[in-house]
Amino acid sequence: MAIEDNPIAYYSSLPYPNQRTVHMLSGRRFSLDSNKQYKMPAELFNVIKDDPVKLGEMATKFIESHQSLQVPRLLTLYRYYIGDNDIHYWDSEKSESRADNRIASGFAHFITSIKTGYRFGNPIKFQYNDDSEISEADENTLNDLINKFNSKNDESYHEKIMGKNLSIMGRAYELMYVRENTNDVSLRPVDPVNAFVVYDSSMEQHSLFGVYYYNVNFNEQDYWYTVIYTDTNIFIYKPTSSFDGQLTLSDNQEHNFGSVPLTEYINNDERMGDWEYKLDTIDSIDKSKSEMANSQEDFSNAMLMITGDIDVPKTPWVGADGQPLTDKDGNIIYRKTPEINTRQSKIWLKPALVKNGINDNGQVIQPTASYLTKELNTDGWKLYIDALNMEIHKDTNTPDTSDANFASNASGVAMSYKLWGNDQERANQESLYTRGLMRRLRLLGNYWQALGSIQNADMVENINPIYTPNMPKNDADIMQTVTALVNTGKVSDQTIREQIEPVTGVSNDAEQQRIDEQNEKIKENDPFNNVFTRKPDESQDDDGDNTDDSNPDEVDNNEIDEKPSD
Structure with missing residues (x-):
């Protein structure tokens, strides 16, 4: 396309x-038309x-x-x-x-x-x-x-x-x-x-x-x-x-x-x-996988929460000319909150002193640092995804080849049911x-009738399309079945050749042609082929028996009556 x-x-x-x-x-996808x-x-x-x-x-x-x-x-x-x-x-x-x-x-x-x-x-x-x-x-x-x-x-x-x-x-x-x-x-x-x-x-x-x-x-x-x-x-x-x-x-x-x-x-x-x-x-599977990826990425980029003070050099405010800003007394103005780079491997923390009033001696707050994250229910997510996967395979009649029970050593009957x-x-x-x-x-x-290639267009009604499902095959099982058919003695050679076609890859007609050609070559290459072959006029006379009518002394055993028993 x-x-x-x-x-x-x-x-x-x-x-x-x-x-x-x-x-x-969010609802119906396509119009009725x-x-x-x-x-x-x-x-x-x-x-x-x-x-x-x-x-x-x-x-x-x-x-x-x-x-x-x-x-x-x-x-x-x-x-x-x-x-x-x-x-x-x-x-x-x-x-x-x-x-x-x-x-x-x-x-x-x-x-x-x-x-x-x-x-x-x-x-x-x-x-x-x-x-x-x-x-x-x-x-x-x-x-x-x-x-x-x-x-x-x-x-x-x-x-x-x-x-x-x-x-x-x-x-x-x-x-x-x-x-x-x-x-x-x-x-x-x-x-x-x-x-x-x-x-x-x-x-x-x-x-x-x-x-x-x-x-x-x-x-x-x-x-x-x-x-x-x-x-x-x-x-x-x-x-x-x-x-x-x-x-x-x-x-x-x-x-x-x-x-x-x-x-x-x-x-x-x-x-x-x-x-x-x-x-x-x-779409449900797509959203679930996408949201799981989003949660993992948000977890990696989670917000860092810090209590206490950070023991880092004070950072001054810088003006447009690149010089530190000062107050009216000429003192450098520092940032109230130090810059925090969460990508650094180390952040130095120190206790913070918090006072609630002028006369309060203050309270020491021990520093802590942790990421704000939410719990990821990976087990529940996997269970949900697996259920959706199974539903798609079941409703579309498509075998799940990743299923543990869909093994290569399963019997033919088990595979047929799947x-x-x-x-x-x-x-x-x-x-x-x-x-x-x-x-x-x-x-x-x-078209062929109009062209004169065939006599009647209705001839094509005698053509039957035959479909062969492309299934995983087991050559050993096929040959075992064919051997059993041969041993019955009631199955034609053509049927046998059709059964083994998945193994040999050769059609019945092609196999028959190969057999005929092979037999023909054997006859041509056999030096004794004509030696032991009797010609009809040498071995049999016109009446079909094996006697020579020109020799009256030769007697046909078939003409001798058996002596009656006593």
């Missing part, structure tokens, strides 16, 4: 930009669908709403991900003489890293459904097209970026387009701050059009670019000086994707990030992500 290209939007995520005036934990899904009646859209001017005017209204109401929420979440929490802008109302540290926790980044790595750390497999009625040649063609597409677009990394955006902001966008002067389809993630999709008002919520707008700051001048995607066309507009500037068409291109090539993925039905609903708890909550959440999110993947494949199918 290029924050520097849109600093105004970045600071719009703060109530009062560039000032420490955020009142933390901050996460609203854009919709409009399809019949109204069809009227302006092919009119770039009216379509641009409609898109501008949505852009204004997106920039003013939705972008602040998205960038607030992104700020927390990069460690720029609201604690940095907190109105603590502390005086200048007191410590005012601002410590931001990294919980947002930690949770997103764990969730994204767990879901997308292992590449998604696109497996063809063998139960389909499509010919093997068509199946191989489609698989080759998908593999080439994934390879050229670094699909594995693309999924990780999409997963990160989903975890942070609850939504992610990907754009499909054709590379210039080629027929190659490109796939790119688009920042949710710079894109949105408008749907119709039906139950199906079909995509009407998508908008991708972004800012480029060059030579201290803003250039806002806007592109609108419909199910048939791409409308490219000239850059404007602001996001809500009047759009003028620059280019109009047709595409063959058959639908809006901008696809929205959602993290859940609420379109919320993985830790968004725990922002208050994150990840059980995360797995439930992952199952729902994979279902939602599969919707986006299938839409991607349908767009590709439409």
